């Protein structure tokens with residue numbers, strides 16, 4: 001086939017291909033094609049369809065009857081940090097509840113760490129994630145909470161991803177405990193000025209004990225005025241105004257969505273904000289599961305992500321989150337795989353990732369299984385056997 005880059009490759013003999021393009025294959029949201037092939041031209045998908053109809057290419061790779069899915073889009077993580085919170089986890093597994101108060105432990109460790117330590121940590125977790133099929137990830141600041149520490153976290157993150165989120169409003173740090181209004185002024189003033197050049201998104205932890213609805217609105221509105229797009233940690237630990245604020249501000253995503261009223265579900269169903277569910281957090285905090293079925297049945301777009309962080313969800317594994325979502329959040333395997341790929345892309349307002357159709361980036365995972373369903377059916381088994389990013393095999 002003619003190429004714009006000089007090199008075309010066909011991956012053929014794919015037992016099940018997930019395209020996430022309903023106009024392809026079986027017409028379902030996953031756009032499944034059996035006995036399929038994918039043609040890659042440079043960093044993009046050029047063609048997908050049945051193997052027997054694949055156009056001629058320069059190179060041929062045999063998938064050996066395995067499944068191919070779009071690379072995972074992990075649209076929510078907190079990977080710029082130092083230290084760990086093993087003791088806090090141990091205490092929780094002995095019956096203590098999660099309060100997010102442990103964020104302060106990670107803030108202290110992160111402030112004390114060198115740039116090189118933070119960089120090495122980030123690289124380690126990214127490598128873990130890539131091996132498990134994640135080809136796009138978002139990550140946040142939020143463990144610095146000073147002008148210098150927040151902007152350095154974002155600078156370090158921006159060297160690895162375009163999806164960088166300013167979360168100066170994670171908690172009110174101990175140094176501002178007596179004057180939270182002064183901290184909000186810092187987050188919307190000098191800290192925002194220093195952070196906005198390194199970030200695409202602005203986030204707030206809208207929760208009792210963190211930031212209330214009025215503070216969250218002020219912070220997100222200030223961020224928007226500096227060109228950042230909003231997303232919100234909403235309704236994680238209790239009911240609150242976060243989800244409805246997210247819809248009101250047309251945030252790309254309301255994340256967690258564990259405690260929802262009917263009005264929250266209705267707002268999400270009528271807005272364009274994605275509900276990002278993070279089952280690693282409920283697993284690691286022994287909390288109530290978000291009800292994905294309720295959201296899906298109401299017509300809400302659902303994304304699934306890891307929330308990888310040292311406190312509430314220390315997993316970089318999207319396959320693990322898919323298995324949890326299917327077992328405990330009443331999602332079907334098809335829905336969970338869609339939410340961890342196309343859903344993540346929607347939560348980042350991207351159409352160039354999360355699908356394997358002509359024009360999209362050639363980001364994909366080859367599974368050591370005949371279909372994507374095995375991601376939930378065989379939990380805990382390392383099924384991701386190859387990862388391709390931008391048309392190049394990287395794992």
Ligand code: NIG
Pocket residue numbers: 078100102103106205233236281307309310311312313
């Ligand atoms: O998404 N909820 C706020 N932030 C993180 C937890 C951070 C931590 O415990 O260190 C979350 O779960």
Ligand code: FE
Pocket residue numbers: 076077078233307
């Ligand atoms: Fe989070």
